[in-house]
Amino acid sequence: MTKIKELNKSTRNNIITLGIILVFYVLCQILIAAGVMSNLMQGLLVPLCYYSILAVSLNLTVGILGELSLGHAGFMCIGAFTGAFFTRCTEDSIPNVFIRYTIAVLIGAIFAALFGGLIGVVVLRLRGDYLAIVTLAFGEIVKNIINALYIGIDEKGFHISLQDASNLKMAEGGDIIVNGAKGITGTSRDTTFTIAILLLILVYVIIVNLINSRSGRAIMAIRDNRIAAESVGIDITRFKLLAFTISAAMAGVAGVLYSHNISSLVATPKNFGYNMSIMILVFVVLGGVGNIRGSIIAAVILTLLPEYLRFLADYRMLIYAIVLIVMMIFNWNPACITWRKNHSFKDILQSVFKNKKEEAKASGKEEA
Amino acid sequence: MKKMKKVLSLLVVSSMVVASFAACGTKNSSDTFTIGGIGPVTGDAAVYGQSVKNGAELAVKEINDAGGINGTQITFKFEDDMADGEKAVNAYNTLKDAGMQMLMGTVTSGACASVMEETNVDGMFQLTPSASSTDVLKNGNVYQVCFTDPNQGIASAQYIASKGIASKVAIIYDSSDIYSSGIETAFKQEAANQGLEIVAEEAFTADSNSDFSVQLQKAKDAGAELVFLPIYYSQATLILSQAAAIDFKPIFLGCDGLDGILTVENFDKSLAEGVVLLTPFAAESTDEKTVNFVKAYQAAYSNETPNQFAADAYDAIYIIKAAAEKGSVKADMSIEDIGTAMKDAIQQISYDGLTGTQMTWAATGEVNKQPRVFKIEGGKYVTAE
Numbered sequence: 001m002t003k004i005k006e007l008n009k010s011t012r013n014n015i016i017t018l019g020i021i022l023v024f025y026v027l028c029q030i031l032i033a034a035g036v037m038s039n040l041m042q043g044l045l046v047p048l049c050y051y052s053i054l055a056v057s058l059n060l061t062v063g064i065l066g067e068l069s070l071g072h073a074g075f076m077c078i079g080a081f082t083g084a085f086f087t088r089c090t091e092d093s094i095p096n097v098f099i100r101y102t103i104a105v106l107i108g109a110i111f112a113a114l115f116g117g118l119i120g121v122v123v124l125r126l127r128g129d130y131l132a133i134v135t136l137a138f139g140e141i142v143k144n145i146i147n148a149l150y151i152g153i154d155e156k157g158f159h160i161s162l163q164d165a166s167n168l169k170m171a172e173g174g175d176i177i178v179n180g181a182k183g184i185t186g187t188s189r190d191t192t193f194t195i196a197i198l199l200l201i202l203v204y205v206i207i208v209n210l211i212n213s214r215s216g217r218a219i220m221a222i223r224d225n226r227i228a229a230e231s232v233g234i235d236i237t238r239f240k241l242l243a244f245t246i247s248a249a250m251a252g253v254a255g256v257l258y259s260h261n262i263s264s265l266v267a268t269p270k271n272f273g274y275n276m277s278i279m280i281l282v283f284v285v286l287g288g289v290g291n292i293r294g295s296i297i298a299a300v301i302l303t304l305l306p307e308y309l310r311f312l313a314d315y316r317m318l319i320y321a322i323v324l325i326v327m328m329i330f331n332w333n334p335a336c337i338t339w340r341k342n343h344s345f346k347d348i349l350q351s352v353f354k355n356k357k358e359e360a361k362a363s364g365k366e367e368a
Numbered sequence: 369m370k371k372m373k374k375v376l377s378l379l380v381v382s383s384m385v386v387a388s389f390a391a392c393g394t395k396n397s398s399d400t401f402t403i404g405g406i407g408p409v410t411g412d413a414a415v416y417g418q419s420v421k422n423g424a425e426l427a428v429k430e431i432n433d434a435g436g437i438n439g440t441q442i443t444f445k446f447e448d449d450m451a452d453g454e455k456a457v458n459a460y461n462t463l464k465d466a467g468m469q470m471l472m473g474t475v476t477s478g479a480c481a482s483v484m485e486e487t488n489v490d491g492m493f494q495l496t497p498s499a500s501s502t503d504v505l506k507n508g509n510v511y512q513v514c515f516t517d518p519n520q521g522i523a524s525a526q527y528i529a530s531k532g533i534a535s536k537v538a539i540i541y542d543s544s545d546i547y548s549s550g551i552e553t554a555f556k557q558e559a560a561n562q563g564l565e566i567v568a569e570e571a572f573t574a575d576s577n578s579d580f581s582v583q584l585q586k587a588k589d590a591g592a593e594l595v596f597l598p599i600y601y602s603q604a605t606l607i608l609s610q611a612a613a614i615d616f617k618p619i620f621l622g623c624d625g626l627d628g629i630l631t632v633e634n635f636d637k638s639l640a641e642g643v644v645l646l647t648p649f650a651a652e653s654t655d656e657k658t659v660n661f662v663k664a665y666q667a668a669y670s671n672e673t674p675n676q677f678a679a680d681a682y683d684a685i686y687i688i689k690a691a692a693e694k695g696s697v698k699a700d701m702s703i704e705d706i707g708t709a710m711k712d713a714i715q716q717i718s719y720d721g722l723t724g725t726q727m728t729w730a731a732t733g734e735v736n737k738q739p740r741v742f743k744i745e746g747g748k749y750v751t752a753e
Contacts, residue, residue, distance in 0.1 A: 039461035047454065144573060147544040164553055181544045185481055185503050262453050264481030264503065266546070269574060270411070270452045307458050310447060317410050 014208050017293040018201065025197045040307060049196030050257040051303050053203050055283035055295035057250030060207055062281070063290030064216070065243040066223030067124070071135030073276035074142040075248040077267055078115055079108035079255025081146055081178070084187040084265050088177050089153065091188060101190045105199070105256045112252025115142075116245045124240040127226070131244075139277055146267040151178040183266035184259070191260040199257065200296075203250050207292060210246065219243045286328060301327075400441045401699050403428070403688065404468035405681075406459045406483065407475030408451040415628075416677045420475050420497050421446045422669050423678030427685035430664070437692045440699045444685075449474060453482030460486050469699070469706050470495075472684050475677065477501035477546045484510045491704035493711065495688060497680035501546050504733075509707075511714055511733040513680045513687065513723065515648070517550030520623045522558040523739045524551070524596065524646055527621075529562035534594035534619060536567045538587035540580065540607060541598050543571035551598035551623055567592050572603075580607045581614065588616040597622040601629040608639040624648060627676040630747065643744045648723035649679040650742050650749040661722055676723070683721035690717050 007015070028045060031037040054076060061069045083104040094100040115138075123134045150161040154174030161167040165176055178184055210216045218239045221229040230236055259265045269275065283302060287294030305323060309316045330336050405424050407417030428444040436442060445466055447459035456479035460471070471487060471494045474480045480499035487494040488507045495511045496504060502518060504510045515523075528534055537559060542548035552569075559566055567590035570583035584607065587595055595611075595618045597604050604626050611617070624647040629640055651662050651673050661682060665674040674682075688710075691697075695713030697706050719727045724737030743752040 039464040040458060043457055043461040140575065144544070144575065147573060164549070164556075166553065166557065181549050182501070182503060182546050186506070189485070258454075262457065262482050263485040264453055264478060266453070266478050268452065268478065268544075270450065271454065307462070310459075310462055314409065316448065 045193045046191050046196045046261045048300050048303055049200045050254040051299040052200055052296045053254040054280045055299040057247045058280050059284045059295045060247040062284050065219055068132040069135045070132045070277050071139030072251050072280045073272045074139030075112040075251035076255035077142050077272035079112045079252025080259035082111040083108035083256035084184045084259035087187050097190050108252040108256035109249040113245045113249035116248025120241045120244045125237050143267045143272050147181045149178050150180050152176040185264045191257050196257055400443045402443045402467045403470050403472055404463035405446040406449050406456055406473035409448045411450040413451040417475050419675050419677035420681040423681035424685050426668055427682045437689050449479050451476045453479050456483050469703055480504045491707040493707040495684050497684040498677050501550055508732055511729055512735050513684045518554035521551040521554030525555050525558035525562050536565050536591055536593045538568035538592035539596045540570050540583045544573035548598050577603050580610050584611050592618050594619045600625040605632050605635045612639055624676050637747050640744045646739045646741050647676055649676040652749040679722040683723050687719050690719050
C-alpha cells in the first residue's frame with residue numbers, strides 16, 4: 001500500500017489502469033470458463049477492445065496534441081482492409097496464425113501511419129482547424145475508393161481495377177480478394193479476446209510512455225502555447241506529425257482487430273463513415289479530453305449501452321441518445337461537478353469510517 | 369482502513385460486472401419453437417426490416433392460431449441490426465441468449481454474410497427472406513427465399529431480349545451497394561450474350577444518391593431506348609422525376625428493389641406509368657393467396673400495403689413450418705439436430721407461396737422459382753406479357 005503511494009501520481013494512475021484491464025480480463029476468462037457469460041457479452045469482448053484502442057488513439061490527437069481529427073474511422077478502414085488483404089493473400093503460404101497475425105497488425109499500422117503522415121505533412125504546418133476539415137474529407141475518400149476497388153490474384157500475380165470485377169481479366173481459378181462494394185469476405189477470424197487485450201495494453205503503454213517522454217512534453221507544450229514552444233526551439237511540425245502518425249497507426253491496429261473479428265468486411269457509411277469518426281470522438285469527450293483511462297471506460301460503456309438497451313425495442317436508440325446527453329451533463333457540467341464533489345461516494349464512506357473510528361476510540365476511552 | 373475501502377469498492381464493482389455479463393437464464397422451455405429474426409428497424413434500411421418483422425409476425429400469429437407446427441406453438445423474437453454486420457452478430461448473440469432455435473434472417477446481404485459464419489459454427493438453421501447476394505451461399509448453410517442478385521440480372525436481360533422491347537440499353541446503378549452492383553454485373557454479362565447494346569453505364573454511390581441529372585443526360589445523349597434500374601425505389605422515384613424534367617422518356621425496367629415505388633409519399637405516380645419490374649410479389653395481384661395476405665396485413669398494420677419484403681418474410685415462416693413438419697422436427701431437439709433435420713427437409717419440399725409457386729431448394733441454399741414481370745398501368749401493377 002505505502003509503496004504504491006510513494007510512486008509519483010502518473011505512474012500510480014497507469015498501474016491502476018493496467019490493473020483494471022487485467023482484472024477485467026481475468027474476470028471474463030473465469031466467467032467464460034464457468035460457462036455463465038452470455039453469448040452477447042462473449043461476442044462483445046473483442047469489439048470492446050478495438051473501440052477502446054480507437055478511443056485511446058484519438059485521445060492522443062485530441063487530448064495530447066490538441067488537434068481535432070474527424071477522420072479516425074478512415075484510418076481504421078485502411079488498417080482493416082490492408083490487414084485483411086494480407087491475411088487473405090497469405091492464408092496458404094503462412095499457416096502459422098501467430099506470425100501471420102503479427103505481420104497483419106504491423107501492415108495495418110504501417111499503412112494507416114503512412115496515410116496519417118501524408119496528411120499530416122501537408123496539414124499540420126497550418127494553424128487552425130484544417131486538420132479536422134482534411135481528415136473529414138479523407139475518411140470519406142478512403143471509403144469511396146475502397147468501394148470502387150477490385151483486386152484479384154491468379155497465377156500471373158495481382159490484377160487491379162477501378163471499374164468492375166470483369167475488368168480484372170483474371171485467369172481460370174483466380175481469386176477476387178477485394179470485390180468493390182462487397183469488400184473482403186472470408187478473412188479467417190483470428191482475433192481472440194487475449195490478442196485484443198494484449199494489443200490494448202500495448203497501445204496503452206506506448207501512449208503513456210510517449211506522453212511522459214521528452215517528445216510527449218514537447219507535444220503538450222505545443223498544445224498549451226505554440227508561440228512559447230516555438231521560442232524554446234521545439235520543432236512544431238515534427239512533433240505534431242509524430243503524435244498524429246502514431247495516433248493513425250493505432251487506429252490502423254484497431255482496424256486489423258475489427259477485420260479479423262468479422263468475416264465480411266465492407267466499407268459502409270455505418271462502420272467506416274463520418275458517424276463512426278464522431279462516435280470515437282464522443283468516447284474521447286465523454287471520457288475526458290486528455291484522460292486515457294476515461295476514454296477507455298467511455299468506449300466500453302457506450303459500446304455496451306445500445307446492446308443492453310435492446311429490451312426497449314423501438315425506443316432503444318432514442319433512450320440511448322438521452323442517456324448519452326445525461327451522462328455528458330453529469331460528467332462535465334460545472335454545476336454537476338460541484339454537486340458530485342459535495343456528495344461524493346468516497347467522502348460519505350470516509351465519514352462513515354471516521355465516525356466508527358471515533359466511536360471506537362471513544363468507547364475504548366470509556367472502557368479504560 | 370483505506371485498504372478495506374478499496375477491497376470493498378472492488379467487490380461492489382466486480383459483483384456488478386458479473387451480474388451484467390452473466391446470462392439472464394431465460395433459456396427456452398422445450399414446449400415451443402423459438403424462431404429469431406434479425407433486420408434493420410432503425411437507420412437507412414429500416415423500411416425493409418420493419419416489413420420483414422411485420423410479415424413474419426403475421427405468419428407466426430396465423431400458424432399459432434391454427435395450432436402451430438405439428439401442435440407446437442412458435443415464439444418469434446426480432447432484433448435490430450441497423451443493416452450492419454457487427455450489430456447483426458450482436459443481435460444474433462442476443463437472440464441465442466433468448467433461446468433461439470432457428471433463424472429467419474438477416475434482411476440485408478452484408479449483415480447476412482457476417483451472421484452466416486456464426487450459424488455455421490453453431491449449426492443453426494438459417495433462412496433469409498431477402499439477403500440476395502451470392503456471398504451468403506458460400507458456406508451452404510443459408511437458404512434464401514428471394515432470388516440471388518445475378519439471377520435477377522440474367523432474367524432481366526433475357527426478358528428484354530426475348531420480348532425485343534429495346535436494343536440500346538443504359539444502366540444506372542449504385543456501385544456502393546452489394547445488391548445493385550451484383551445485379552448490374554450479371555446483367556451486363558448476359559446482355560452481351562443476348563446481343564443487347566449497352567450504351568451507357570452510369571454509377572452513383574450511397575453518398576451521392578439525390579442528383580441523377582448527369583447520368584440521365586448521358587443516357588439520353590447515347591440514345592438509350594431502355595434504362596435498367598437495378599436499385600431501390602427511393603432513388604428510382606428521383607430518377608423518374610428528373611428524367612421527366614429533361615424530357616427523357618425511355619422504358620424503365622427494374623428488379624424487386626423497385627417494388628414499393630407506388631407507396632412513396634409526394635411522388636407523382638403518373639411518372640411511374642409504364643415502368644416494368646421483375647418482382648416475385650405484387651400487392652395488387654389478384655390471386656387468392658395474395659388477396660388474403662394483403663387483407664390480413666392491412667388489418668394488422670393500420671392499412672399499410674405490404675411490399676415484397678413482408679411477403680418474403682411471411683413465406684419464410686411458412687417454409688420453416690413446412691420443412692419442420694416434413695423433417696418431423698421437435699422443439700426439444702438441440703439446435704444442431706434441428707439444423708441438420710431442417711436442411712435435409714427443406715431440400716425435399718416444394719412450397720407454393722406469395723413470392724412464387726413450386727419453390728424448391730438446392731443444397732447450396734439457392735431457391736428455384738420463376739420470376740414474374742409486372743408493368744405499372746393506371747397506378748396499378750398488371751402482369752406484363
